[in-house]
Amino acid sequence: MRLIKVSQDPRDLSWEQALDQLEDDDVLMLAPGFYEIPFGQKLKNIVIKGTGTAADMTVLVGTVILDGRYLTLENLAVKTTAIAGALVRVYEGENAPYLTLRGCRLEAAEGERGTSLMALGPVWLEFYSCQVKGGIRLVGDEEQHVQISSSEIAATSAAFTGNGFGPLAISQSQIKGDFVLEESSAYEGHFDQTAFDQVISLSEGNDLYFTESALSLTLKNGQADLLNCDLPGTTLLEKANSAAFQNCTFKQFKQVSGSSNLTNCHLEAGEIMGQGKAFFCRPHFSCSEGTWLSLRDASQVRLQNALLNVAGSHLRLADKAGILGNVLESDQDQLLVKQTGQGKVKLTGIKCKLV
Amino acid sequence: MSKYIKVGSGSGEMTWHRAMLDMEPGDYLLLEPGYYVWPRGRLLEDVTIKGLGASPEDTRIRSFFSIGENSSRVVFENLTLEPYGDVNTLDLPEETNSYLILRGCVLTGTGSKTTTISVNGQDTVEMYSCRLLNGTLSFFEKANFRLEMADCLLDYESEKFGTISLEGTGTAIINNSEIRGTVNSFDSSNIELNINNSAIGNLNLGGKSWVNVYACRFLNRDYSLYARGECWLNILESQMPSQLAIEDHCHLLMQNSQLYNFQARGESQSFLSNVQIAAAASLEGKSFMDGSLVTFSGNGDYPYFIFLVDQAVLKGRNLQFDPQNCPVLVDNDARLVANALYYQGAPLEIKCEHPENISLMGIKWTERKE
Numbered sequence: 001m002r003l004i005k006v007s008q009d010p011r012d013l014s015w016e017q018a019l020d021q022l023e024d025d026d027v028l029m030l031a032p033g034f035y036e037i038p039f040g041q042k043l044k045n046i047v048i049k050g051t052g053t054a055a056d057m058t059v060l061v062g063t064v065i066l067d068g069r070y071l072t073l074e075n076l077a078v079k080t081t082a083i084a085g086a087l088v089r090v091y092e093g094e095n096a097p098y099l100t101l102r103g104c105r106l107e108a109a110e111g112e113r114g115t116s117l118m119a120l121g122p123v124w125l126e127f128y129s130c131q132v133k134g135g136i137r138l139v140g141d142e143e144q145h146v147q148i149s150s151s152e153i154a155a156t157s158a159a160f161t162g163n164g165f166g167p168l169a170i171s172q173s174q175i176k177g178d179f180v181l182e183e184s185s186a187y188e189g190h191f192d193q194t195a196f197d198q199v200i201s202l203s204e205g206n207d208l209y210f211t212e213s214a215l216s217l218t219l220k221n222g223q224a225d226l227l228n229c230d231l232p233g234t235t236l237l238e239k240a241n242s243a244a245f246q247n248c249t250f251k252q253f254k255q256v257s258g259s260s261n262l263t264n265c266h267l268e269a270g271e272i273m274g275q276g277k278a279f280f281c282r283p284h285f286s287c288s289e290g291t292w293l294s295l296r297d298a299s300q301v302r303l304q305n306a307l308l309n310v311a312g313s314h315l316r317l318a319d320k321a322g323i324l325g326n327v328l329e330s331d332q333d334q335l336l337v338k339q340t341g342q343g344k345v346k347l348t349g350i351k352c353k354l355v
Numbered sequence: 356m357s358k359y360i361k362v363g364s365g366s367g368e369m370t371w372h373r374a375m376l377d378m379e380p381g382d383y384l385l386l387e388p389g390y391y392v393w394p395r396g397r398l399l400e401d402v403t404i405k406g407l408g409a410s411p412e413d414t415r416i417r418s419f420f421s422i423g424e425n426s427s428r429v430v431f432e433n434l435t436l437e438p439y440g441d442v443n444t445l446d447l448p449e450e451t452n453s454y455l456i457l458r459g460c461v462l463t464g465t466g467s468k469t470t471t472i473s474v475n476g477q478d479t480v481e482m483y484s485c486r487l488l489n490g491t492l493s494f495f496e497k498a499n500f501r502l503e504m505a506d507c508l509l510d511y512e513s514e515k516f517g518t519i520s521l522e523g524t525g526t527a528i529i530n531n532s533e534i535r536g537t538v539n540s541f542d543s544s545n546i547e548l549n550i551n552n553s554a555i556g557n558l559n560l561g562g563k564s565w566v567n568v569y570a571c572r573f574l575n576r577d578y579s580l581y582a583r584g585e586c587w588l589n590i591l592e593s594q595m596p597s598q599l600a601i602e603d604h605c606h607l608l609m610q611n612s613q614l615y616n617f618q619a620r621g622e623s624q625s626f627l628s629n630v631q632i633a634a635a636a637s638l639e640g641k642s643f644m645d646g647s648l649v650t651f652s653g654n655g656d657y658p659y660f661i662f663l664v665d666q667a668v669l670k671g672r673n674l675q676f677d678p679q680n681c682p683v684l685v686d687n688d689a690r691l692v693a694n695a696l697y698y699q700g701a702p703l704e705i706k707c708e709h710p711e712n713i714s715l716m717g718i719k720w721t722e723r724k725e
Contacts, residue, residue, distance in 0.1 A: 003645075051647065075591060102567070128551040129569055149505065169481075169503055171506060192506050212506065227459050228459060244405075304365065
């Protein structure tokens with residue numbers, strides 16, 4: 001390992017000299033300032049550190065191209081000039097390369113509207129305490145390991161898109177913009193204490209586990225398991241997926257098909273349709289107008305020990321949709337049911353009044 | 356075909372005894388709140404166990420859990436796991452090659468040398484939003500491991516046992532967690548340890564430990580970090596309220612951090628940038644320090660606020676000195692070569708054997724006579 005200081009000081013190397021003499025495992029210590037990355041310059045198997053007291057004091061301008069086993073950037077800002085993104089991987093070696101950013105700011109040429117990072121093929125991507133403006137795109141249906149912690153990614157459209165497979169671990173972070181797992185993807189995602197705008201899974205190969213997170217979830221396909229989460233928008237489940245929610249709070253729960261299990265959950269309103277099967281164990285519905293639960297098509301719902309706070313709203317059933325179960329406690333003596341179909345309604349613990 | 360087995364006393368639910376008889380690899384075991392005892396000797400193989408309570412304490416299982424060699428994935432969620440007696444709560448023997456995933460769980464230990472989670476095989480342990488109370492997490496010599504931890508609390512402090520022990524070969528990633536005791540690695544260890552945005556009692560490292568610490572707070576008042584062997588340490592944006600000591604062939608890179616006391620011995624090399632040392636810096640043996648924008652302060656706790664002996668070398672640029680009436684010692688063949696930032700106070704007092712070994716620019720100094 002060589003420690004190379006880069007600055008204007010004549011005792012140190014200049015940026016150009018340092019780039020000319022790079023060897024594997026070098027650590028470049030950059031004095032605060034702006035450093036332009038020459039066009040086509042590839043960086044491999046080195047660590048680049050900003051030595052300022054904040055990341056913004058040391059700025060790399062240009063396109064960082066990782067072309068080796070690893071590249072680590074610490075305590076600096078990267079401002080890309082390329083539309084494709086700040087960091088592009090073109091490594092063809094045996095093992096997937098590591099790209100690690102600690103305490104960095106990464107900004108796309110077009111800011112939050114642009115792409116800040118594009119990774120081609122397999123990669124290990126690690127972001128610790130970083131701020132990213134612009135989306136991250138993982139291209140290729142290959143193994144991709146992603147670790148994001150204490151970071152913020154902000155993009156006006158997709159903050160993250162991936163169509164590969166492998167583990168995604170995101171903790172204590174904020175993802176502003178859509179988090180999209182594309183149609184051929186097969187990730188196992190563990191998300192802890194993270195705030196997402198919108199999580200979209202399009203592939204049945206995705207297994208997503210959330211704890212203590214806030215998100216809007218669109219599960220067009222795939223499996224999800226949420227524990228102690230807040231879902232302030234609309235939660236949409238489609239296709240033949242399974243989903244488990246425990247101790248979660250929903251604004252709007254909508255299930256088009258597939259099966260779901262909800263335990264100890266608070267809901268304002270639910271809607272189940274198609275072939276959807278939902279099992280609510282100790283749910284707490286709290287709704288003051290409209291429909292607290294709407295069932296259509298051939299959907300089937302089972303309630304176990306439901307708590308209802310639904311004065312002013314009703315249960316709606318249409319087509320062949322059916323519901324059975326028991327109500328443990330309600331703020332009403334009788335439950336208003338609007339039924340237009342032939343489905344079975346069998347609820348114990350409360351009287352049902354058809355309207 | 357995996358099946359969901361719901362255990363409780365409600366309609367459609369199964370008894371615990373029946374569930375234990377029916378359970379097969381791949382099944383999901385959903386437990387209504389209550390207290391359960393896992394059968395002794397029953398191995399865990401490819402099973403997911405979930406507590407259905409509002410908190411992990413609502414559903415408790417007592418056992419000595421051992422993962423079988425055919426298992427590839429065991430998941431615990433929203434549960435409290437307790438040991439039978441003075442045994443491991445969770446054991447992954449040498450022949451295992453499995454994932455162990457804990458989400459929203461509480462594990463209680465025995466507060467003794469018996470480790471709470473014991474890993475000996477080729478295993479991946481993932482812990483999210485968990486609490487490990489009065490117990491330890493140990494990866495032993497034969498282990499080839501990966502540890503992933505986020506939002507966890509390990510509340511156990513012991514002078515004898517590490518709260519997390521990393522022996523063997525592997526990678527540990529600790530994010531946003533609080534570990535109130537020691538994280539250990541050993542002379543035989545070959546590990547990578549990444550700790551991010553966490554509070555750690557202290558680190559006691561040996562062997563080949565590649566360590567990255569970012570935005571961490573150390574808690575222990577006796578020492579914050581001690582490294583020997585061939586450790587490679589990269590520390591950024593961190594606070595150490597007590598001593599940092601390195602020796603042997605350790606390499607240290609430290610940036611934008613504060614520490615109380617620095618000690619280097621052996622042939623260790625350290626590179627410090629934007630670091631404040633509050634009480635004293637001591638270099639012995641053939642240790643070498645290269646500092647840039649490092650503030651050396653004295654506070655009277657040590658007789659010298661910079662202590663260089665043997666063949667130690669302190670080289671620096673733009674250093675700041677704040678002696679608070681403490682002198683510097685440059686003894687034996689040690690050398691001090693540096694330039695100082697603007698300094699207004701009284702000249703530095705340096706006790707030295709060979710004044711020619713001192714080259715200090717930008718600051719006046721006088722030789723201290725006893």
